[in-house]
Amino acid sequence: MDLSLLTELQATQPVVVNYANFVTPNFVANGLNALGASPIMTQEATETEDLLRIASALVINLGTINQQHEPLVWALCQSAAKANKPIILDPVAAGATAYRLMTALRLLKEFPIAIIRGNSGEIAALAGVDWQAKGIDAGEGAGDLANIAKTCAQKYHCTVVLSGETDYIATEDNVTLVLNNTTLLPAVVGSGDLLSSIIGAFSGITDNYDEAAQIGCGVLACAGEITSENVGDNATGTFSIRLLDTLSRLTPDKIKKILKTR
Amino acid sequence: MDLSLLTELQATQPVVVNYANFVTPNFVANGLNALGASPIMTQEATETEDLLRIASALVINLGTINQQHEPLVWALCQSAAKANKPIILDPVAAGATAYRLMTALRLLKEFPIAIIRGNSGEIAALAGVDWQAKGIDAGEGAGDLANIAKTCAQKYHCTVVLSGETDYIATEDNVTLVLNNTTLLPAVVGSGDLLSSIIGAFSGITDNYDEAAQIGCGVLACAGEITSENVGDNATGTFSIRLLDTLSRLTPDKIKKILKTR
């Protein structure tokens, strides 16, 4: 993992345009800000070219996608493609509703998505794997999860992050694991959304999307571990706030000390 | 009050679909999550059947309802009714604008609402009581507030929660009072929204909506009291975060020790 990317991100403060869901935009924006990136959100299709001109990356989060917003999302992706900026797709609940799965598939077909970031259920749905029926669990079927991530990467010819207790970062022919974690991180609503946007920020400063995805996972997983050390059991509220403090103070050295990859 | 429902909720993690206002969705989702429930928000009318199939309850919050969202809200309620899942209505500011009152009344007429949760002004507006003119105040006119809640329950044939310094849980022929409280809870924007969604979560695990409403009120009022013990005067920000910690650690025993009902 190229930890110098963190130093570069803090120095260059890349602008990340987010099509955010309406549940977690504040947490995502504060998290990006704390890390050193510059978040922008928009809901207006006619300003996407202006925004993507100054932006380094685009993150599309399907958390509360709806038909009325489709022209906006399409305009954002078109503007990103035109400006040659990477697009990160977070297919929230693609495994839960037909509309979300279909929307994610349409975006993957029409635009050059650089990185997909989802949980096991979401990535399995995109990979076309019957994840529920096989009863795979992030805690046990590690090998299977790596395969699901790689299958998804091969299907859509992009980098895929299947995040959870372990994060699997898959390219078409390789899978890297980030093993750091804390039970508190998944208990915070929007931690997955934030991971996607952090990965987006890193994809804005390197053309190597595999590296961008790896350090994005490393940054959030290690920040989570560091934060959980000073927070009591199950203190999910306090954890979510102190996580922002940790992100504001993060250095490559702090990550290096605890990072566990495979 | 059946405190075993808390243990059951933590074990079964019911999915609660929320039509949320755009001001407090993050606080409500984190609060539900901390308690042990699984929040989902949506803004797309064509995915409501998929969501209500996996959900245990639907909460409709009118905090930022608008005409553009009416098809979504109606689709959610239709899907809930079809799937036989309880609907909780939070008529935010029904006493303040004609549009919100009319929308609440239309929903109450067209759908089998299980529980209404509002403050005194909102419940009075639905009950058709001229609350402002009578100068009733949550601090004083306790008897009157109980009557307003019961009148509302009788009018709409459902359980009604009139929440405030004291919470009044009314069925058509009975009113239960939860007397626990703290001045810090109403100072947090969205504490009422969270109460409605917590009640919704409990209504997803018992058909006794009176019980669901009672324990919902007991859980939040007691969590508020517990949290306020360790927080300085008027520390509304710190309180809001530590409340999530308390909810994450709540047990029937902790509630039992301090619960005051009548």
Added chain:
Amino acid sequence: MDLSLLTELQATQPVVVNYANFVTPNFVANGLNALGASPIMTQEATETEDLLRIASALVINLGTINQQHEPLVWALCQSAAKANKPIILDPVAAGATAYRLMTALRLLKEFPIAIIRGNSGEIAALAGVDWQAKGIDAGEGAGDLANIAKTCAQKYHCTVVLSGETDYIATEDNVTLVLNNTTLLPAVVGSGDLLSSIIGAFSGITDNYDEAAQIGCGVLACAGEITSENVGDNATGTFSIRLLDTLSRLTPDKIKKILKTR
């Protein structure tokens, strides 16, 4: 600066209607609440008259303005003008996209805006000053920033707040500086939005919009300074929460002790 306005605000709790962006409404609402004002958000054009009747001021924040919301924003401004309530305009990113600049200019042309609050880039864009090209920086070109604020005030015949490390409050013929600050405040997403709404709350209790803008800036800058004393370096998450605590406990005396103006 008339610090008695803080006491009056806490006593009268003015209702502030906010057309908020979807990223920071919770932070803004909690901040207004903590200060002692009563926030209301809406997304429905037919209830604007009902709301502006009970409101003391209207704040229009362009953070996620879009064409679908224009009828709502126009209805809000018409209702405010009709009810003779001050309108505060926050032209978020007016310097970044043509759509936002055009929308801000249309609002300034059609409605009697009382106060504009923006950062240097936004106010320069409205003033018609080529701010970027001149390379002005909030840290250095203090004289220039004061001129930009005054130029903007003269152009639109209203009070203008150009906020940053130093806040410049300009009328057509005078500029007041609030020199208090902390590096933590700008690191919190929505601190500018909150400043606009706090100024809005004060404009609801005095016809002297210059005074309203001054005390609004004084309140937030001093609350920021007070909060930063007890918060570690770069602890942006903890700062954002404790800022709400500070606002809940603020008094004219606490401000008086540290206020630095010119």
